[in-house]
Amino acid sequence: MTNNTEVILVDVGNSSIKITQVIDGQFSTTEKVSDFKELASLHESSPMIISSVRKLPADILGRPETIILSHKTPLPIRLDYETPETLGADRIAAAVGAHELFPDKDNLVIDFGTCMTIDLIDKTGVFRGGIISPGLRMRMNAMSHFTDQLPDISEEWQTLASGDLGKTTKECLYSGSFWGIIHEINGVLRTLSKDFTSLNTIISGGDAHFFESKLKAHIFAGSKIVQKGLYRIWKYQ
Known part of the structure; x- marks a missing residue:
């Protein structure tokens, strides 16, 4: 992981978890991970914003510098x-x-x-x-x-x-x-x-x-x- 990563974009669908890094305003190629443990281990300290149609585990919900998108999000x-x-x-x-x-x-x-x-x-x-x-x-x-x-x-x-x-x-x-x-x-x-x-x-x-x-x-x-x-x-x- 490079130090100039701005944010990790996470799209959790019914059948896959897709992640995209944004570095200096540029979007990386979207990749898939198999589960939430892999997501957490790959991007342990990077800021994230997550869109999910599934229930998220507690370690993701309590992760620092993470926005869980909902209708309450500005x-x-x-x-x-x-x-x-x-x-x-x-x-x-x-x-x-x-x-x-x-x-x-x-x-x-x-x-x-x-x-x-x-x-x-x-x-x-x-x-x-x-x-x-x-x-x-x-x-x-x-x-x-x-x-x-x-x-x-x-x-x-x-x-x-x-x-x-x-x-x-x-x-x-x-x-x-x-x-x-x-x-x-x-x-x-x-x-x-x-x-x-x-x-x-x-x-x-x-x-x-x-x-x-x-x-x-x-x-x-x-x-x-x-x-x-x-x-x-x-x-x-």
Whole structure:
């Protein structure tokens, strides 16, 4: 670890822990660690800001020079949300990151993770709310899990045909999951564009690249949107 590290940005998702160093304002390549013990041992004395959708262990919560992002953290945006205590820290960070990148736009942030989230941050810096629905693999898993005979295609879906209508049961499950997400997002874009004419669409998450070319909008790929938001929040403190 170099001595001129400003801060370690930590994004704890449902399936991974991603860390990014910021040194002299420059973002390093994002890396993954296996668990919280590895995170603590690698960056024992560096300042951190953490966005987590999981419960954090006591040694991380009590760590010095560490900000655990929540709705109570001072933010450079305003949350127009009736239950801010339930708003995921990753969604807050992504909204801040979007507003930092495109301050003159109404930004729609779509994250293709375990769950799919769609959040709107307007050009005045107000988080207006969002949508949560099952992610791609969750849809595929759920149809198998909650039925007796439908197969789980979550590990093989990329080998199946990509037409709107399936010709086999597996292809039908694919169409319902993959194309269902596309039509869902395009419907949201069509509805919100009536009131937000400068709508800018930012996509992120592990499955984002599967959908980028299928959406009816100009897309900005925000691979580090959460990290950019975390850094902006850290500087705001």
